[in-house]
Amino acid sequence: MLLRFWKMHGLGNDFMVIDLVTQRARIPSQKISQWANRNTGIGFDQLLLVEPPSHPDMDFRYRIFNADGSEVENCGNGARCFARFVVDNHLTTKRDIRVETAGGPMTLHLADDQRVRVDMGPPRLTPDEIPFVAEVEATQYEVDVDGERVSLSAVSMGNPHAVVLVDSVDHAPVATLGPKLEAHERFPNRVNVGFLEVVSTHKARLRVFERGVGETRACGTGACAAAVAGIQQGLLESPVDITLPGGTLTLEWDGHQQSVIMTGPAERVFEGRIPL
Numbered sequence: 001m002l003l004r005f006w007k008m009h010g011l012g013n014d015f016m017v018i019d020l021v022t023q024r025a026r027i028p029s030q031k032i033s034q035w036a037n038r039n040t041g042i043g044f045d046q047l048l049l050v051e052p053p054s055h056p057d058m059d060f061r062y063r064i065f066n067a068d069g070s071e072v073e074n075c076g077n078g079a080r081c082f083a084r085f086v087v088d089n090h091l092t093t094k095r096d097i098r099v100e101t102a103g104g105p106m107t108l109h110l111a112d113d114q115r116v117r118v119d120m121g122p123p124r125l126t127p128d129e130i131p132f133v134a135e136v137e138a139t140q141y142e143v144d145v146d147g148e149r150v151s152l153s154a155v156s157m158g159n160p161h162a163v164v165l166v167d168s169v170d171h172a173p174v175a176t177l178g179p180k181l182e183a184h185e186r187f188p189n190r191v192n193v194g195f196l197e198v199v200s201t202h203k204a205r206l207r208v209f210e211r212g213v214g215e216t217r218a219c220g221t222g223a224c225a226a227a228v229a230g231i232q233q234g235l236l237e238s239p240v241d242i243t244l245p246g247g248t249l250t251l252e253w254d255g256h257q258q259s260v261i262m263t264g265p266a267e268r269v270f271e272g273r274i275p276l
């Protein structure tokens with residue numbers, strides 16, 4: 001069969017998006033890594049599936065797969081593209097869209113200026129919820145990496161994130177420390193690794209080495225986790241503009257138990273059909 005898809009991106013974090021509401025298909029995981037290949041496939045960081053909901057109070061089920069084929073709990077830039085996709089493909093007429101993900105429910109809102117505002121839900125900070133191996137919850141942990149001590153914050157936005165403070169993202173060890181922390185034994189489900197540079201109380205810069213992908217142009221959940229980590233340490237105040245290599249996201253967080261709100265763009269690149 002020929003499967004219809006859209007190629008989309010949020011600040012250069014790019015996606016293949018497939019409507020499985022009006023098309024029926026089962027996608028084998030080896031297809032995902034083939035399609036993700038930037039030389040021999042379509043090329044993307046994540047595959048997003050739009051499915052019917054399994055709960056009556058939800059509008060859609062939102063499933064996410066990394067380029068390596070692993071299914072993950074959440075994707076923030078993908079959530080904004082998901083909202084634009086379901087509206088532009090007339091799968092809903094709502095402007096506030098409730099989606100279920102493996103990381104919990106989220107609400108997506110299409111603003112008049114074409115940006116998308118996403119209620120990402122509250123961050124989870126206890127070691128068990130992340131999951132992260134530690135005796136007690138703290139805002140900073142010391143982790144041994146090849147005999148060196150690295151200070152980091154650990155935050156779950158449905159998916160796990162480590163946030164490392166750096167003086168400058170331009171010189172951050174993204175390509176070396178990123179993969180070591182991604183596979184570190186204290187993160188049993190692996191982890192996304194953000195390198196955060198605080199510019200002022202309302203501005204920061206961030207680079208993210210994503211679990212199952214490598215460094216991406218932007219990571220929405222990574223920006224949420226970085227804002228939470230910075231606010232918790234008293235270095236940042238809500239709202240925060242976080243600039244990633246692909247552009248800027250706005251994050252709002254009013255503290256414990258409150259949702260993180262992320263606002264940013266979502267763009268369609270092209271549409272196509274691919275044999276399955």
Ligand SMILES: N[C@@H](CCC[C@H](N)C(=O)O)C(=O)O
Pocket residue numbers: 013045046066072073074075076077078159160192210211212213216218219220221222
């Ligand atoms: N690009 C994403 C995050 C995608 C999932 C991540 N790589 C993981 O494994 O958790 C975002 O915008 O949040």
